[in-house]
Amino acid sequence: MLTAQLLYALTGCLIMALGLRTALLHASLLRRVVAINVMGTGVFMILLAIAYRGPELAPDPVPHALVLTGIVVAVSATALALALARRLNAEHADE
Amino acid sequence: MNPVSLQLFDVLLLLSIVGLAWASLASPDDRRSVILFMALGLLLALAWGRLLAPDVALAEAAIGAGLSGALLLAALREQPRREAPGATEAVAKRGSSRLQAMTQWVVTLLCAGLAGILGWVLMHIFAGPPLDRLTQAVSANLGVSGVSNPVTAVLLNFRGYDTLLELAVLLTAVLGILALGPGRAGYQPAGPIFDALARSLAPLLILVSAYLLWVGAHAPGGAFQAGATLAAAGVVLRLAGRQRIGLPPEGALRLVMTAGVGLFLAVGLSLLLMGRPFLGYPPAWAGALILVIESAAMLSIAATLVLAFIGGRLPAHGIPAAEPATTRREAITTAAAPERGGEEESGC
Amino acid sequence: MIDVVSSLLIVAGVGFYLAGSIGLLRLPELYARLHALTKADNLGLGLLTAGLMLQSPDLLYALKLLLIWLAVLAASATSAHLIARHARRRETRP
Numbered sequence: 108m109l110t111a112q113l114l115y116a117l118t119g120c121l122i123m124a125l126g127l128r129t130a131l132l133h134a135s136l137l138r139r140v141v142a143i144n145v146m147g148t149g150v151f152m153i154l155l156a157i158a159y160r161g162p163e164l165a166p167d168p169v170p171h172a173l174v175l176t177g178i179v180v181a182v183s184a185t186a187l188a189l190a191l192a193r194r195l196n197a198e199h200a201d202e
Numbered sequence: 203m204n205p206v207s208l209q210l211f212d213v214l215l216l217l218s219i220v221g222l223a224w225a226s227l228a229s230p231d232d233r234r235s236v237i238l239f240m241a242l243g244l245l246l247a248l249a250w251g252r253l254l255a256p257d258v259a260l261a262e263a264a265i266g267a268g269l270s271g272a273l274l275l276a277a278l279r280e281q282p283r284r285e286a287p288g289a290t291e292a293v294a295k296r297g298s299s300r301l302q303a304m305t306q307w308v309v310t311l312l313c314a315g316l317a318g319i320l321g322w323v324l325m326h327i328f329a330g331p332p333l334d335r336l337t338q339a340v341s342a343n344l345g346v347s348g349v350s351n352p353v354t355a356v357l358l359n360f361r362g363y364d365t366l367l368e369l370a371v372l373l374t375a376v377l378g379i380l381a382l383g384p385g386r387a388g389y390q391p392a393g394p395i396f397d398a399l400a401r402s403l404a405p406l407l408i409l410v411s412a413y414l415l416w417v418g419a420h421a422p423g424g425a426f427q428a429g430a431t432l433a434a435a436g437v438v439l440r441l442a443g444r445q446r447i448g449l450p451p452e453g454a455l456r457l458v459m460t461a462g463v464g465l466f467l468a469v470g471l472s473l474l475l476m477g478r479p480f481l482g483y484p485p486a487w488a489g490a491l492i493l494v495i496e497s498a499a500m501l502s503i504a505a506t507l508v509l510a511f512i513g514g515r516l517p518a519h520g521i522p523a524a525e526p527a528t529t530r531r532e533a534i535t536t537a538a539a540p541e542r543g544g545e546e547e548s549g550c
Numbered sequence: 551m552i553d554v555v556s557s558l559l560i561v562a563g564v565g566f567y568l569a570g571s572i573g574l575l576r577l578p579e580l581y582a583r584l585h586a587l588t589k590a591d592n593l594g595l596g597l598l599t600a601g602l603m604l605q606s607p608d609l610l611y612a613l614k615l616l617l618i619w620l621a622v623l624a625a626s627a628t629s630a631h632l633i634a635r636h637a638r639r640r641e642t643r644p
Binding site for chain 1: 212220249253257328426514
């Protein structure tokens with residue numbers, strides 16, 4: 108039986124695979140940063156699906172804390188990646 | 203709620219999420235890709251709410267959709283306006299197109315295989331009844347943790363060490379950004395409508411962030427959501443072309459940036475000196491200590507995210523007000539420090 | 551009784567959102583789309599908020615919902631103005 112947990116977890120796997128494929132294949136740096144963020148989103152969906160225990164029971168709070176940490180780390184990594192990309196473009200423009 | 207309609211809602215939501223993710227990744231235009239990514243973030247916040255994770259939904263809406271989107275849009279400004287004609291799926295230009303096609307196929311198959319294996323493992327994990335894992339441990343110790351929101355208790359007390367390291371990651375990222383050069387050019391001073399909105403939104407956002415910080419102890423909320431909301435106030439003021447966006451001057455800014463990690467570490471070490479384990483709060487003081495650490499973390503997160511949006515060091519004498527696309531005349535008349543403004547224009 | 555009124559308001563709000571989305575997809579030019587989307591979405595959110603306010607446990611909760619609607623009203627009107635102004639400037643620039 109396809110429960111909500113399994114549905115969300117499988118969708119998380121799918122989104123992660125989509126993000127990984129684009130991060131490896133696409134040429135534009137900005138698009139790769141977006142793809143890595145989408146990969147992270149897939150992982151968060153898997154973690155939250157694991158934490159969800161159905162409509163009656165309270166969810167497991169530990170994966171929630173992990174995902175919260177993950178979101179903040181993802182945005183800081185995105186900011187650093189964008190700053191690096193900007194510096195790379197500036198260097199290439201000077202050549 | 204009716205299980206069938208809930209399943210229908212789940213299927214529709216997940217189809218929309220996958221569709222948006224694919225549209226964002228496969229879009230020919232970078233700008234469109236970023237905007238679709240922001241819409242994806244909002245739908246994800248809805249999905250996290252559906253999975254009974256309101257703290258995560260708040261954080262996703264504020265940080266994942268809002269601030270990530272703002273960062274990406276700010277990075278887009280500097281790209282030349284072109285509709286990427288052939289750059290949709292290009293592996294490096296060298297090598298024949300046959301090699302390119304083969305590489306694409308191999309990578310696609312590998313990713314599909316990875317997703318398949320992961321899905322198969324997850325199906326086996328979910329085959330049995332819902333496990334307890336750490337839920338019992340958390341609810342048993344919630345009384346002595348100092349707060350009544352289990353996610354906050356896990357973040358700031360039971361796994362406080364992870365949060366300390368996370369704040370250190372944020373600090374490292376902003377140090378890297380600051381080391382890479384001066385910030386992006388500013389924006390033109392806003393017209394009356396946007397200026398009025400910015401002036402009324404900024405105090406409202408500050409109030410909401412203080413509320414989120416306070417309420418995180420007993421309801422969904424906490425330091426990260428509050429820090430992101432405070433950063434949003436700074437971002438809105440910057441977009442409205444203002445000179446002062448709420449960041450303290452240079453020396454105090456360094457103090458604020460390191461306050462999150464510093465205070466956390468100081469609390470942990472002083473507890474160690476008192477004979478308790480590292481970050482082992484005494485139950486009588488746990489609530490107060492958590493609030494103090496969260497306040498410092500909120501300010502630190504907000505300063506870090508605003509600096510990340512600016513993209514680097516703030517110039518010493520105010521922010522150059524013009525976009526790169528506007529004329530030099532506007533840059534000279536509106537910038538507070540023309541010599542710094544000129545340097546910005548030619549540097550980036 | 552309150553549930554019935556609340557449901558009607560929420561369904562009406564969603565109907566306005568649907569109308570706005572159809573306008574976004576079907577109208578010919580930018581200004582028309584912007585106009586339809588902003589007006590319909592603001593009214594839709596207002597009806598949605600009214601329906602939710604009837605369900606709130608106390609007054610403070612309802613006032614917070616009202617605050618959300620007012621903030622979104624201001625923000626979406628301002629962003630529609632900014633988009634339209636930007637499009638206008640791009641038209642008149644040689």
